[in-house]
Amino acid sequence: MSDLFTKLVTSPVARKVGVPQPTRLRRYEPGLPLCEGPVLVAGGGRFADGIASWLASVGVATVSTAADAGEKVGAVVLDLSTAVDPVELDRLRLLGAPAVKALRRNGRVVVIGTDPQSLTDVAEVTTQRALEGAVRSIGKELRTGATANLVLAQGDAHDGVRSAVEFFLSGRSAYVDGQVVRVDEATSGETDALRPLAGKVAVVTGAARGIGAEIARVLARDGATVVAVDIPGAGDALAAVANEVKGTALQLDVTDDEAGRRIVEHATSRHGSLDIVVHNAGITRDKLFVNMDEDRWRTVLEVNLRSILRMNEAILGDGGLADGGRIVCVASIAGIAGNRGQTNYGASKAGVIGLVSALSRQVADRGITVNAVAPGFIETEMTARIPFATREIGRRMNSLEQGGHPKDVAETIAWLAQPGTAAVTGQVVRVCGQSLLGA
Numbered sequence: 001m002s003d004l005f006t007k008l009v010t011s012p013v014a015r016k017v018g019v020p021q022p023t024r025l026r027r028y029e030p031g032l033p034l035c036e037g038p039v040l041v042a043g044g045g046r047f048a049d050g051i052a053s054w055l056a057s058v059g060v061a062t063v064s065t066a067a068d069a070g071e072k073v074g075a076v077v078l079d080l081s082t083a084v085d086p087v088e089l090d091r092l093r094l095l096g097a098p099a100v101k102a103l104r105r106n107g108r109v110v111v112i113g114t115d116p117q118s119l120t121d122v123a124e125v126t127t128q129r130a131l132e133g134a135v136r137s138i139g140k141e142l143r144t145g146a147t148a149n150l151v152l153a154q155g156d157a158h159d160g161v162r163s164a165v166e167f168f169l170s171g172r173s174a175y176v177d178g179q180v181v182r183v184d185e186a187t188s189g190e191t192d193a194l195r196p197l198a199g200k201v202a203v204v205t206g207a208a209r210g211i212g213a214e215i216a217r218v219l220a221r222d223g224a225t226v227v228a229v230d231i232p233g234a235g236d237a238l239a240a241v242a243n244e245v246k247g248t249a250l251q252l253d254v255t256d257d258e259a260g261r262r263i264v265e266h267a268t269s270r271h272g273s274l275d276i277v278v279h280n281a282g283i284t285r286d287k288l289f290v291n292m293d294e295d296r297w298r299t300v301l302e303v304n305l306r307s308i309l310r311m312n313e314a315i316l317g318d319g320g321l322a323d324g325g326r327i328v329c330v331a332s333i334a335g336i337a338g339n340r341g342q343t344n345y346g347a348s349k350a351g352v353i354g355l356v357s358a359l360s361r362q363v364a365d366r367g368i369t370v371n372a373v374a375p376g377f378i379e380t381e382m383t384a385r386i387p388f389a390t391r392e393i394g395r396r397m398n399s400l401e402q403g404g405h406p407k408d409v410a411e412t413i414a415w416l417a418q419p420g421t422a423a424v425t426g427q428v429v430r431v432c433g434q435s436l437l438g439a
């Protein structure tokens with residue numbers, strides 16, 4: 001979605017007079033190479049060799065120093081997972097600085113560490129925790145659409161590290177920057193690279209427009225059969241999305257007591273199973289806290305939070321979500337940083353983050369993962385309604401200096417929904433271009 005201001009600052013005249021232009025981000029399209037240019041893999045940790053052989057097996061050239069590349073590199077993967085003393089962090093600088101200098105437009109920096117929560121030795125925890133500060137700072141220094149992210153592994157989380165590195169290298173993570181993803185030792189089989197969700201049945205709430213409609217499109221593109229859910233008032237738009245993705249439409253209000261039962265019944269009777277649930281439906285009813293009335297407060301908490309708790313009871317009950325299933329909730333950076341005029345919304349979205357953390361532990365023995373994405377400023381009808389000055393600040397106050405697209409949120413959800421992402425659970429991935437809010 002493009003408004004008058006965006007049209008002006010990106011016009012040929014504005015370019016000519018030197019108005020800074022946001023870089024066009026490299027976004028995923030099926031069949032495009034994983035990344036452009038060779039990938040520098042170094043660091044000597046316990047995952048580096050495996051990552052280098054996997055990259056070779058998918059046809060991506062690797063080098064071990066920036067000088068070897070003889071050209072600009074598409075990405076840098078630095079494995080510091082075995083560093084146990086802060087002095088070893090110098091490897092990050094020695095290997096990383098020349099490589100970052102040689103990084104292409106839309107390049108990637110991915111650092112692999114060991115999850116400090118899985119360690120006890122004080123020096124080791126200190127060293128591994130330090131990586132977070134370094135990577136987030138690199139993210140803030142990178143320009144021209146490049147991103148930096150950190151993968152923290154527990155034990156020998158080879159499948160989890162591979163899945164997370166693949167996501168961060170690819171155009172799927174175009175608007176994910178300065179993030180930390182933890183991966184556990186869960187294993188996962190091979191997935192079809194082009195249709196990783198083939199054979200899966202996915203339900204997306206709030207799918208009639210905006211981010212939800214794009215989630216439906218991306219999940220369908222990746223092979224899933226999609227049930228698009230929205231309120232009866234959005235019936236025509238919902239039917240259009242369901243037809244477009246060759247799925248089915250289900251009109252319901254997520255706050256309805258029967259919503260969870262109807263979702264399970266529709267998915268299993270019409271499509272044979274329920275494998276993925278994306279709780280995307282959400283609303284805002286902004287007002288300063290001192291003027292917040294009961295209706296605004298209650299409605300936002302009902303739609304954005306309590307409905308998810310209630311629906312999950314039916315979804316996780318007998319005959320509901322299959323073992324190995326995926327639940328992905330849509331939170332917001334307002335739930336992390338708070339936002340003026342959004343005590344109700346901020347509470348609901350922070351609650352979602354709590355829900356994901358607690359529920360993921362309860363359903364782990366069934367192989368079900370529960371995660372959230374927290375979008376920053378995404379160009380939708382919701383953000384188009386924000387007053388002009390606030391909108392411009394929200395759009396530009398991030399390392400990528402632009403708003404994200406609904407597709408960026410959808411791609412992260414699609415990755416979390418993959419069978420190959422079994423090692424990521426109980427987490428919140430921000431899709432915010434490393435927004436300064438709540439950084």
Ligand code: NAD
Pocket residue numbers: 205206207208209210211212229230231234252253254255280281282283303330331332333374375376377378379380381382383
């Ligand atoms: P949107 O308003 O464009 O779309 C929301 C959809 O949810 C609509 O189709 C609406 O009809 C549906 N919906 C609302 N109440 C419902 C109910 N009770 N039952 C069923 N469906 C219902 O919003 P969006 O920008 O696409 O946002 C989608 C999600 O992303 C929301 O959870 C929102 O809080 C979150 N989010 C958006 C942004 C952003 O920048 N747009 C940022 C952070 C988080």
